[in-house]
Amino acid sequence: MASMLRCCSASGCRSAGGEALQQALVEARSRAGAGDGAPVIKAVGCLRLCSRGPLVAVDGPAGSVLYGEVPSARAAELLEACAAPPRAAAARRALASHALDLRHPFFALQEPVVLETCGLIDPESIDDAMAHGAYSTLHRCQAELTPAQVREQVRLSGLRGRGGAGYPTGLKWDTVALQPPGPRWLVANADEGDPGAFMDRAVLEGDPHRLIEGMAIAAWAVGADQGLIYVRAEYPLAIARLRRALAEVQARGQLGSLRLRVRVGAGAYVCGEETALLASIQGRRGNPRPRPPYPAQLGLWGAPTLINNVETLAAIPAILRRGAADYAALGTAGSRGTKVFSLSGAVRHTGLVEVPMGTSLRTIVVTMGGGVPGGEGADGGVKAVQTGGPSGGCIPAALLDTPVDYEGLRALGSMMGSGGMVVIDQATGMLELARYFMRFSVAESCGKCVPCRAGTVQLLQLLDRFCDQRASPADLAQLHDLCAMVKATSLCGLGQCAPNPVLSTLRHFHQEVVSALAVAPGGAP
Amino acid sequence: MVVPVRLSAAPKPLARPVLYSGFHPGAAMEQAKPSFPEASIPEHRHADALIEVLHQVQQQRGYLPAEALAQVARDLALPLSRVHGVATFYHLFALQPPTSHCCSVCLGTACFVKGAGVLVAALEQRLGLRFGARSPQRRDAEGSDGDAWSLREESCLGACAQAPVLRVDGQLVLGLPVSDPSRLAACFGALALPDRAAEAA
Numbered sequence: 001m002a003s004m005l006r007c008c009s010a011s012g013c014r015s016a017g018g019e020a021l022q023q024a025l026v027e028a029r030s031r032a033g034a035g036d037g038a039p040v041i042k043a044v045g046c047l048r049l050c051s052r053g054p055l056v057a058v059d060g061p062a063g064s065v066l067y068g069e070v071p072s073a074r075a076a077e078l079l080e081a082c083a084a085p086p087r088a089a090a091a092r093r094a095l096a097s098h099a100l101d102l103r104h105p106f107f108a109l110q111e112p113v114v115l116e117t118c119g120l121i122d123p124e125s126i127d128d129a130m131a132h133g134a135y136s137t138l139h140r141c142q143a144e145l146t147p148a149q150v151r152e153q154v155r156l157s158g159l160r161g162r163g164g165a166g167y168p169t170g171l172k173w174d175t176v177a178l179q180p181p182g183p184r185w186l187v188a189n190a191d192e193g194d195p196g197a198f199m200d201r202a203v204l205e206g207d208p209h210r211l212i213e214g215m216a217i218a219a220w221a222v223g224a225d226q227g228l229i230y231v232r233a234e235y236p237l238a239i240a241r242l243r244r245a246l247a248e249v250q251a252r253g254q255l256g257s258l259r260l261r262v263r264v265g266a267g268a269y270v271c272g273e274e275t276a277l278l279a280s281i282q283g284r285r286g287n288p289r290p291r292p293p294y295p296a297q298l299g300l301w302g303a304p305t306l307i308n309n310v311e312t313l314a315a316i317p318a319i320l321r322r323g324a325a326d327y328a329a330l331g332t333a334g335s336r337g338t339k340v341f342s343l344s345g346a347v348r349h350t351g352l353v354e355v356p357m358g359t360s361l362r363t364i365v366v367t368m369g370g371g372v373p374g375g376e377g378a379d380g381g382v383k384a385v386q387t388g389g390p391s392g393g394c395i396p397a398a399l400l401d402t403p404v405d406y407e408g409l410r411a412l413g414s415m416m417g418s419g420g421m422v423v424i425d426q427a428t429g430m431l432e433l434a435r436y437f438m439r440f441s442v443a444e445s446c447g448k449c450v451p452c453r454a455g456t457v458q459l460l461q462l463l464d465r466f467c468d469q470r471a472s473p474a475d476l477a478q479l480h481d482l483c484a485m486v487k488a489t490s491l492c493g494l495g496q497c498a499p500n501p502v503l504s505t506l507r508h509f510h511q512e513v514v515s516a517l518a519v520a521p522g523g524a525p
Numbered sequence: 526m527v528v529p530v531r532l533s534a535a536p537k538p539l540a541r542p543v544l545y546s547g548f549h550p551g552a553a554m555e556q557a558k559p560s561f562p563e564a565s566i567p568e569h570r571h572a573d574a575l576i577e578v579l580h581q582v583q584q585q586r587g588y589l590p591a592e593a594l595a596q597v598a599r600d601l602a603l604p605l606s607r608v609h610g611v612a613t614f615y616h617l618f619a620l621q622p623p624t625s626h627c628c629s630v631c632l633g634t635a636c637f638v639k640g641a642g643v644l645v646a647a648l649e650q651r652l653g654l655r656f657g658a659r660s661p662q663r664r665d666a667e668g669s670d671g672d673a674w675s676l677r678e679e680s681c682l683g684a685c686a687q688a689p690v691l692r693v694d695g696q697l698v699l700g701l702p703v704s705d706p707s708r709l710a711a712c713f714g715a716l717a718l719p720d721r722a723a724e725a726a
Contacts, residue, residue, distance in 0.1 A: 012684045015697035050686030195633035195681035233580075233617050234682055266576055266615030267680060283575035285614040344635035344685035351686050386634060422634045422685070436637050446614075 002040055003060040003082035006119065008053060009043035010205050011237045012198075017072065018054030024075035025056075032079060039082040042128075045118040045206015048107065050351040052100060057119070062088040066107075067098040074098075106349045106368045111330065113338045114314045115354050118206035123241050126248040129209040135254050137317040138216050142256075150221040151177060154316065156324035158336030163189055163272070163309030164391065164417045165493070166335070166406040172306065175296040177222040179304040186219045186227035187300065187307045189277060190242075193232060193269040194389030195440065197420030199340040200310040202352050204231065204238035207314070208245035212260065214313035217320065219258050222306050227260045230277055233267055269390075269444035273492045274307045276446065287448045288492035309418065311340055331357030335405035339419060345386070346372045346425035355404075361385055362400040365423055372425045384424040384508070388417030390437045390444075391497030393504025394430060413504040415497070430509040431516055435463040437501040444494065452495030455486035459502060466516045473517060480506065572603050575611055579618055588619040616680065624659050624673040628652065628693050628718065633681030635688040640703035644689050645676075647706070651713055652676055653721030672719060693718070 007013075007022040025041050032038070039060070047055040052068030060082040070078060080091035092099070102108070112118075122128040130136075141150050155170025176184060188211060192200040203211055215227055231239050243262050249255055268286045270276045274295050276286040281300060299305020315337060319327045328336045335357040341364060344350045348370030355364060365371065366380040375381015384394040387404075393414035395402060402408050406416050424433065438460045447453045462479050465471040483499035483506075490496045506513055578601065582593050589612050598605040612618045630636070630645050645656050652674050654660065659675035684690045687699035693716050702708040713720075 011697065012687055012699065015684070016687060016699050050684075053687065192683065193680065195637075196635050196685050197681070198683035198685055201683040234680060263577075264580060266580065267617035268615050269680070280576065281573075283573040283577075283611065285610055342685060344688060345638040350635075389634065420634065420685070422638060424638060428638055433637070436634070440632075 003037075003058075004040045004042060005078060005082060006042050006044040006047070006057040006059065008045070008047040008055040008119070009123070010046040010050075010202060011235075012050045013047070013053035013055055014237075016053040020072045021054050021056065021070060021075065024072035025078060028075040028079050032076070039079060042122050043124070044120060045123050046115075046202040046352050047119045048110070048351045048353070049100060049349060051349055055100075058082055060088055061085060062092065064102075065092065065095075066100045066102055067095055068100050070095070070098050104349075105363075106351075106353070106370070109359075109363065109368055110354050111338050111356050112354050113318045113327070113330070114203065114210075114311055114340055115207070115352070116318060117210065118202060121207060121209075123206050123208055124244055126209060126245065126252065129207070129245075133321075134209040134317075135213050135216075135249075137321045138213050138220075138254070141217055141320055142220060147177065147221045147223065150217060150320065153320055153324045154221070157319045157327045158324075158331075159312065159315060159319060159327070160335065160406065161309055162311035162315070162339065162418065164194075164388065164415065166416060169308065169312055172296055172308070173218065173222050175294070176224075176304045176306040179297060183226070183303045184222055184224040185300040185303050185305040186215060186222070186224040187277065187281070187295075187305055188215055188227070188229040188310055188313055189272060189274070189307055190229055190231040190235075190238070190310045191265050191272040191277060192235075192310070192418060193272045193444075194391075194418050194420050196342065196344055196386070196389055196422045197418045198342045199352065199419045201235050201238055202340070202342075203310050203314050204235065204242055208238075208242045209249065210314045210317060211242075211310055212245060212249055212255075214316035215260060216255050216258055217316050218306060218308065218313060222304075224306060225257055225259065227258065228263050228281060228300075229260065230263045230265060230271070230281060232265045232271075239264060268446070269440075270446045270492070270494050273494060276492065277307065278305065285446070287446050288494075290491060311419070332403060332405045334407050339404070339416070341404075341419045341421045343369050343421050343423070345422035346382075346428070347423035348373050357405045358403040358408075360401050360403050361395060364404065364421065365400065369423065372423065375425065381425060382423055383426050383428065384430065386414075386422040386424060386433070386501075387420070388415040388497075388500070389420050390440045391415060391493065391500055392417045393500045394424060394433065394508060395504075396508040399508075413500065413507050415500070429467075430505045430512050431463065431466050434501045434505045435460065435467055438463055438498070441494065441498040445498075446494075449489075449491040449495060451486045451489040452491065452498060455482060455490070456495070456498050458482055459486065459499065463502065466513065469516055470518045471516060476513065476517065572601050572607075575601060575603065575608065576615070579608075579612055583618060588622050590622075591620075624675040626672070626674045626694055627677070628674060628691065629677050629679040630656075631680075631682045631684070631688070631690040631692070632678045633683075633685055633688070633690075635685035636681075636690055639688040641689045643703040644691065644701055644709075647703075647709055647713075648676055648691075648718075650722050651710075651718055651720055653725065674719065 055068050057066045058081045062085045077091045081088050117132045121132050151173045159169040160166040190200055265271055271280045271286040273288045276288040280286040295305045295307050331337050338354050338356050340354045371380015379397040382397045384396050386394050395412050409416050441456045442460050445452045465475055483503050487499045594608050598608040654676045660673035689701050691698040
């Protein structure tokens with residue numbers, strides 16, 4: 001194998017100096033005289049451990065090493081590290097303090113399925129993607145299987161929607177495919193708005209052809225000949241790479257008659273909700289509408305529309321290549337396969353992890369993430385783990401052994417969400433965090449239905465009283481009532497889930513809530 | 526119902542000031558048009574390109590001036606209320622001209638946990654601006670606002686692993702040292718943020 005330097009070119013690493021480092025490597029290589037044996041310098045997608053960026057993986061005859069936080073000035077040593085063993089040894093010794101241990105649980109416990117080629121391929125080169133197998137599963141499906149057989153494989157794999165709600169993907173595909181004859185649409189939901197989530201960004205920036213292949217298989221399986229990818233405007237690099245990948249793949253004719261295009265959002269969280277997303281694609285305000293009819297029956301321009309999240313679609317090529325049974329062997333009975341989480345917040349190792357469903361929170365946060373920096377004890381100083389963004393909740397350290405799957409998290413009053421996992425340390429007040437999420441919901445409520453538009457504002461005012469230590473026991477009762485009302489009566493998921501951060505705080509951190517009550521004149525709270 | 530389409534290209538207008546150039550409603554429509562049988566396409570479907578058109582206008586003008594919104598409404602044969610409704614719904618559409626410099630703080634969850642609040646307070650002091658505010662407009666003869674800054678929030682930028690995160694004039698700045706005021710001040714200095722507090726003193 002030719003020796004190679006893989007530079008992480010995801011937007012995080014790029015801004016942390018990765019772009020400059022790659023430039024320095026190219027310059028160092030030309031100074032050294034680029035002969036036939038000169039190492040290849042390749043920009044790749046996310047190499048996972050973002051907190052140590054910029055990351056560079058060195059693949060040489062002496063094996064592969066991942067280096068982090070390498071200053072551009074040491075580019076020449078990185079090049080040396082690619083050489084044959086006797087020469088490489090000195091350079092690798094000199095860089096030892098930057099070397100990351102790939103046997104550390106953060107890397108060793110990962111089970112890459114969706115991210116299997118993310119970090120290996122150049123996201124801006126279709127040739128590189130195809131050399132790693134991109135589009136081969138699509139062609140094999142089209143040659144060897146019927147659309148119904150493909151849908152059956154997806155159904156048997158047990159794959160559920162990775163956008164948060166966890167609806168069985170195979171069932172959704174069948175619903176669209178079995179609508180009366182006529183045009184159908186396919187939409188990839190890349191409006192990753194949950195604060196604290198960046199899994200879809202990693203896929204779009206690091207392996208856009210995997211998403212496109214998944215979309216092509218989905219379109220073929222449900223009989224759609226047009227598709228859109230709705231990307232949020234906050235991800236300029238993802239949009240650029242996706243557009244480039246689409247242009248390349250369409251120029252190669254890999255997609256047959258399928259036409260895919262990118263639509264860019266304009267900054268509205270609610271557009272991640274599927275009916276709001278459809279309204280936005282059609283040039284309207286992103287207001288959700290009641291379901292049924294579901295988009296699978298009545299979607300874009302009145303046609304049956306299949307809407308899947310990026311990670312769901314990116315899992316499809318791997319599922320069909322490995323076989324449904326093989327994929328379903330990963331994970332738990334109700335939640336098959338793997339899930340990508342973005343691990344951030346007060347945790348030592350932040351970045352992207354892909355683990356089988358059912359992995360415990362403790363494994364992810366303490367074993368892989370290393371717990372809170374400077375934290376001690378079995379829980380690694382962790383106070384809580386926030387999952388599911390503004391629709392989810394906080395799980396206290398005492399419940400860290402919970403297996404992470406759809407039902408497990410829901411039973412604790414949180415939810416899987418799209419995969420953001422933010423670690424909370426002792427310094428963060430849970431009520432302030434609940435207020436933070438409620439502010440978010442107030443700002444992002446589309447205003448269509450009253451419980452969400454007015455209820456979230458009232459909830460925020462109540463939370464202000466708690467955070468300012470002037471809440472009364474009556475406020476506490478009202479907080480409970482109002483949460484129940486907003487949850488039960490809001491039109492879409494945003495409103496229905498907006499009280500979740502408050503409810504999970506009331507449930508798991510009741511002591512903190514009670515001690516925030518104003519001290520009555522008599523002295524007792 | 527079939528709505529008659531009126532394209533801006535058809536009647537030769539009286540010398541109308543060019544509000545935004547290079548935009549062809551026909552082309553945007555073509556992009557947005559699905560390959561349905563022609564019969565099933567209602568004539569008003571070009572309105573579907575509204576958000577894309579607004580993006581184009583904002584890219585060219587930096588914001589969405591009132592005259593441009595009116596022209597978009599005419600070009601797409603839409604009520605102005607609908608154009609205005611969409612322009613005000615989405616956070617990224619600006620109805621005011623941008624300041625020449627902008628500093629925005631990511632308020633994602635990870636940034637919140639890692640001290641975005643401290644960062645906002647430090648920036649408010651440094652720039653002499655309240656969060657969400659902009660320097661007063663003082664445009665000179667050339668229309669330049671000199672050194673005007675705005676300080677605002679940004680929805681999650683997806684760089685959560687390196688929180689807290691800041692964006693200064695489009696450039697992403699990661700992992701700000703919020704717990705160390707002197708290093709933070711040095712960071713601000715390196716980003717050429719004006720020190721209004723020091724200027725005042």
